[in-house]
Amino acid sequence: MRDRVAKGPLIPYLLWIAFFVIAPIALIVYYSMLDLNGNFTLENYKRFFSPVYIQMTLTSFFYAVIITFFTLLISYPMAFILTKTKHKYLWLMFIIIPSWINLLLKTYAFIGIFGLYGPINAVVSVFGIESQQILFTDFSFIFVSVYIFIPFMIIPIFNSLDKLNPTLVDAARDLGASPFTTFRRVIWPLTIEGVKSGIQVTFIPALSLFMITRLIAGNQVITLGTAIEQQFLVAQNWGMGSTIAVFLVLIMLVSMLFTGRKAKGGRV
Amino acid sequence: MKSLINLSIAILLLCAGLYFVADQLEASGGKGSKDTITIYNWGDYIDPDLLKQFTEETGIKVIYETFDSNEAMLTKIQQGGTTYDIAIPSEYTIEMMIEEDLLHPIDHSKIPNLQYIDPYYLDLPFDPKNKYSIPYFWGTVGIVFNPNLIPDHITFESWNDLWDPSLKRKVFLVDGAREVMGMGLNSIGESLNAKDEKLLRQVTDKLVTLSPNIKGIIGDEIIPLMINNEAAVALTWSGSAADMMSENEELDYAVPQEGSNLWFDNFVIPKTAKNIDGAHAFINFMLDPEVAAQNAEYVGYSTPNKAALDIMDPEIVNDERFYPPEEIKDRLEVYENLGLEWLGKYNEYFLEFKMSIR
Numbered sequence: 001m002r003d004r005v006a007k008g009p010l011i012p013y014l015l016w017i018a019f020f021v022i023a024p025i026a027l028i029v030y031y032s033m034l035d036l037n038g039n040f041t042l043e044n045y046k047r048f049f050s051p052v053y054i055q056m057t058l059t060s061f062f063y064a065v066i067i068t069f070f071t072l073l074i075s076y077p078m079a080f081i082l083t084k085t086k087h088k089y090l091w092l093m094f095i096i097i098p099s100w101i102n103l104l105l106k107t108y109a110f111i112g113i114f115g116l117y118g119p120i121n122a123v124v125s126v127f128g129i130e131s132q133q134i135l136f137t138d139f140s141f142i143f144v145s146v147y148i149f150i151p152f153m154i155i156p157i158f159n160s161l162d163k164l165n166p167t168l169v170d171a172a173r174d175l176g177a178s179p180f181t182t183f184r185r186v187i188w189p190l191t192i193e194g195v196k197s198g199i200q201v202t203f204i205p206a207l208s209l210f211m212i213t214r215l216i217a218g219n220q221v222i223t224l225g226t227a228i229e230q231q232f233l234v235a236q237n238w239g240m241g242s243t244i245a246v247f248l249v250l251i252m253l254v255s256m257l258f259t260g261r262k263a264k265g266g267r268v
Numbered sequence: 269m270k271s272l273i274n275l276s277i278a279i280l281l282l283c284a285g286l287y288f289v290a291d292q293l294e295a296s297g298g299k300g301s302k303d304t305i306t307i308y309n310w311g312d313y314i315d316p317d318l319l320k321q322f323t324e325e326t327g328i329k330v331i332y333e334t335f336d337s338n339e340a341m342l343t344k345i346q347q348g349g350t351t352y353d354i355a356i357p358s359e360y361t362i363e364m365m366i367e368e369d370l371l372h373p374i375d376h377s378k379i380p381n382l383q384y385i386d387p388y389y390l391d392l393p394f395d396p397k398n399k400y401s402i403p404y405f406w407g408t409v410g411i412v413f414n415p416n417l418i419p420d421h422i423t424f425e426s427w428n429d430l431w432d433p434s435l436k437r438k439v440f441l442v443d444g445a446r447e448v449m450g451m452g453l454n455s456i457g458e459s460l461n462a463k464d465e466k467l468l469r470q471v472t473d474k475l476v477t478l479s480p481n482i483k484g485i486i487g488d489e490i491i492p493l494m495i496n497n498e499a500a501v502a503l504t505w506s507g508s509a510a511d512m513m514s515e516n517e518e519l520d521y522a523v524p525q526e527g528s529n530l531w532f533d534n535f536v537i538p539k540t541a542k543n544i545d546g547a548h549a550f551i552n553f554m555l556d557p558e559v560a561a562q563n564a565e566y567v568g569y570s571t572p573n574k575a576a577l578d579i580m581d582p583e584i585v586n587d588e589r590f591y592p593p594e595e596i597k598d599r600l601e602v603y604e605n606l607g608l609e610w611l612g613k614y615n616e617y618f619l620e621f622k623m624s625i626r
Contacts (some may be wrong), residue, residue: 009272011272012272012275012276012278012279013277013278015279015280016279019279019283036608036612045623052616052619052620054621055623056619056623059623104459111489115493115496116495116497116498117496117498133483135484135498166570214443214485214486214487215486215489217484218440218484218485218486219443219484219485219486219622219625220481220482220484220485220625220626222619222623227619230619231615232614233339233340234337234339234445234611235445235609235611235615236339236611237608237612240612256607
């Protein structure tokens with residue numbers, strides 16, 4: 001009897017997982033072992049370990065880490081300030097609203113803003129500085145990506161900061177902790193879960209960004225996402241495209257392990 | 269418990285629904301009846317007034333859909349279920365479609381206006397005797413540049429001018445493996461259809477030395493960016509070049525001497541077409557000299573219609589950049605269908621080149 005009660009509610013959940021998580025991943029793994037003619041092969045995996053793809057994986061990873069780092073650097077203080085304001089939910093909404101606008105529209109706007117004859121260079125030239133090349137640089141790529149991910153990072157951090165019991169901070173200060181110590185020993189450990197969720201929702205999509213790499217970085221940055229798009233749409237090599245996707249899934253799993261929730265408690 | 273069962277059923281229904289929608293999506297495109305024809309064409313690649321004129325003259329309604337790459341079009345027609353009466357692919361895709369038996373033969377007796385087409389564009393290797401396709405437009409791959417932004421000694425008579433150190437970070441390339449690898453092959457005097465790993469290796473190594481000059485490798489965004497003078501030089505198709513030059517008068521277009529790509533977009537009738545007579549009527553209508561002239565002036569690409577050239581603005585027709593004389597055309601090459609294996613290799617080398625840009 002107890003078993004049935006325990007397992008019954010799981011059925012819809014298991015069905016969902018089977019159809020929308022396990023089946024698609026199984027299909028990707030299946031396709032990754034096919035060559036152009038649909039025969040079984042491990043050639044795609046061999047090719048993935050060639051210098052070109054290894055280098056691409058490392059650069060993707062590198063850019064995703066940088067993007068996540070800057071997004072966190074901006075989002076944490078911002079979320080902290082937000083929780084201290086009077087109308088905090090209103091302010092939060094103002095920050096979230098831009099994420100309702102289509103990603104491509106925002107990206108196209110940046111092409112105009114960053115252009116040689118765009119508003120930024122117009123301001124710069126007032127100070128007698130020559131027009132700067134902003135578009136199609138590492139800077140523009142990271143800037144636009146960070147801008148896009150900030151709302152996704154802020155929400156979980158805001159929530160965990162909002163739930164933080166202010167009496168704990170007061171207690172720390174009363175017991176003589178400096179503001180920095182209070183932050184390091186009290187606030188940070190208690191909001192780490194929010195930070196981890198924020199990192200997950202930033203880092204994983206950042207690995208597979210693809211339109212921005214062409215529109216803002218002019219294909220000077222090639223991510224795994226771009227390579228998958230090319231393999232499917234241009235080379236029509238679904239096998240190789242799926243193989244890259246398999247590795248993308250693996251990297252995501254590893255990053256989930258690192259940012260996953262550990263048992264409560266621990267060191268304080 | 270009941271709500272759990274309901275939830276489970278809902279998920280199963282959702283799966284069935286998604287499957288059904290996917291099925292419908294693949295099958296969509298075209299109603300298939302006697303008084304309509306469905307056309308599948310590149311975006312902004314026909315004068316819309318002509319579609320209205322066709323309906324007025326023949327009473328046949330036109331349903332018009334667009335695609336943005338040969339590959340996307342091919343995939344959709346391969347899936348079956350579509351009823352496009354006319355599609356307009358490029359030559360190497362037509363070759364592939366003939367091989368896969370996707371095309372309906374064209375009855376030349378129903379297209380009397382075929383007489384106006386310049387024989388130069390008929391009976392080409394990709395479709396001998398034009399059994400399956402009729403020429404629509406043609407063009408080249410070349411270099412658009414702004415002479416005011418580059419030194420005088422660079423004229424782009426040779427592809428190797430792209431490597432000039434004065435062009436640091438001033439060059440856009442179109443994001444296409446065949447265009448860029450083809451340019452590289454041409455620059456060392458080889459065929460842009462080369463199937464030789466050693467040559468491709470050599471070309472990739474040469475392209476890597478071009479990377480300091482590259483500002484970006486992009487798609488259609490190249491048109492507005494060049495109009496705004498964001499870069500001085502761009503490798504692109506002649507039609508995009510015509511678009512840019514009509515907006516920015518400073519720009520010029522050149523096809524380097526070593527040779528380049530000559531491409532054709534032709535009308536075809538897919539096997540799945542429902543209104544074969546209507547499709548023939550439409551092709552015949554589009555080949556009418558007046559119609560072809562109006563269309564060519566609207567679209568900006570080069571028309572293969574000899575009679576249309578006579579009534580078009582002489583300034584356009586005598587522009588050797590877009591209507592090169594035959595001795596220049598003889599240096600141009602048509603893309604052959606490389607097959608998926610070699611297409612894959614071209615893409616791998618292109619990817620390696622893209623990775624080298626920093």
